[in-house]
Amino acid sequence: MKLGYHIGYWSAGPPEGARETILEAERLGFDSVWTAEAYGSDAFTPLAWWGASTSRIKLGTNIVQMSARTPVATAMSALTLDHLSGGRFILGLGASGPQVVEGWYGQPYPRPLERTREYIDIVRQVLARKGPVTYDGKHYQLPYQGGANLGKPLKSIVHPLREDIPIYLGAEGPKNISLAAEIADGWFPIFFSPKMESFYRERLAEGFARPGARRGWDDFEVAASVPLIVHDDVEAAADQIRPYLALYMGGMGAKQANFHHEVFVRMGYESVANTVQELYLDGRKDEATAKIPTELVEDVALIGPAAKIRDELDRWRETCATTLLLQGDASRLRAAAEVVLG
Template identity: 75%
Template sequence: MKLGYHIGYWSSGPPAGALDAIRTAEELGFDSVWTAEGYGSDALTPLAWWGAATSRVTLGTNIVQMSARTPTATAMAALTLDHLSGGRFVLGLGASGPQVVEGWYGQPYPKPLARTREYVDIIRKVVARDAPVTHDGAFYQLPVQGGTGLGKPLKPTVHPLRRHIPIYLAAEGPKNVALSAEICDGWLPLFFSPKSDGFYRAALEEGFARRSGRPAEFEVAASVRVIVHDDVEQAADLIRPSLALYIGGMGAKNMNFHHDVFARMGYADVADKVQDLYLAGRKDEATAAIPTQLVEDTSLIGPPEKIRDELAAWEETVVTTLLVRGDAATLRKVADALS
């Protein structure tokens, strides 16, 4: 199983020591480095800036939010970064959720799967550069309808370094996971658990069946918290606040995809309680309501021997890469514990 380093998106500013951590990840033999965006920092600029200090690792976005850019703008960025990195770029995409899509980007959220299908199709056409790009879809039209009538189909001026840039899709629900297997080169799961492997494996197989079988290369790069610590409870305490935020506060009461992941995992009552407490402003109580077992189901925490023992279960799943976080010192501990 490969290791990747996930920088994530920024909080109030750039993460301290990010460049040192990226260089350390490459030095340790990590396979990839990933950036993200929410509604603050973007994913593409840090990847280009910090990625320039690397020479081997794959550089990926986890994720670029589709509503933030038109498909052709995203394709232009992919073409550009693929050239600058010497063919090391992977485009990770995601639909995000309605609060961000409609509240921040001012775009409609309904029918995200159909929108994703069109988005990916247009990017593929741009990168392949076989012909001037046209698209007549429900969400995107190239040239646009109802304009001046002067729009014309265009090809990118830049010739692609690779005519097929890998596209991974961030997905949590079964239909979206199946879509990643059908039209993309990889899946980016969040809050994956080995106990849910059968559920996700079935969703992926459904998508592969729609494309006449699994492709020769399909990556599953899962974001997994790894905390090397002698005390399991203290390690879990470092993760609980983030889980409380995602389960309780990321999304609305009636539409929170992260909450649904844990409900499917068998923690429906816990997820409901955490959400109720979090939305009521009782964040500390929401955090305390997360059991250690839930943390352990989706993370690797504790002494190195415990982590190595539990890694065996992950190696039996569909996951091909573990994406870990932390500073340079943390990455060294993680690499040692997982070796």
């Protein structure tokens, strides 16, 4: 099982010591490093800045929000970063949610799967550079139909270093997971749990079976975000993760459209998820956090003494996950590498 370091998106400013932690991840043998964006910092710039200090580790976005850029703009950034990194770039994309898409980017959210399919089609056209890019979709048209009526089909001036840069898709809902298996090279699950393995395999298998699917079980990547905290006290470790789970389960997205909340409902925690959401949206964040049981934390995280985590890792290695994406400072990455990589 491979390890990746997920820096995430910034909060009030750049995370302290990020460059040094990335260099430590590369030294420890981590396979990849990932940036993200919400509605503040972007994903591409930090990856280029910090990634310039590395030589081997793969550089990826987890995730670039599709509504933030046109498909061609995203393809341009991917093409550029792939050249600058010597072919180490992975493009991770995601639809985000209606609050951010419509509130921050001013774009319509409905029919996200349809938009995702069109978006990736266009990105692949740009990267392949087989000819001028044209597209006549429901959501994207190239050239634009209207305006000055002078749009001209164009082909990238820059020749790609790789014509087929890997594209991973962030997905939580059943249909979106199958879409990832059909049209992408990898999938980013969040709140991944071994207890949901049959569900994951069912949804991925459906995508792999579709006509024209790009990948199959042997060459599809599943890069799962999994908190891993080596600590002698299991409860103390769980307390470090509970606020994060409460935020996503309860406060990330509108009450009627919180896809993270639905993940925990499918996992069998509907009562907990509903209670946490009610408390969180009512402003009672500490109470919401306290309602998350240790059992739930252990379903989506590896926590506790090193020996306990080693025993539990067998269960995770039997899943479809190919990479565990970890967060934290250099000391946490060293402890995780010692347990997972030996």
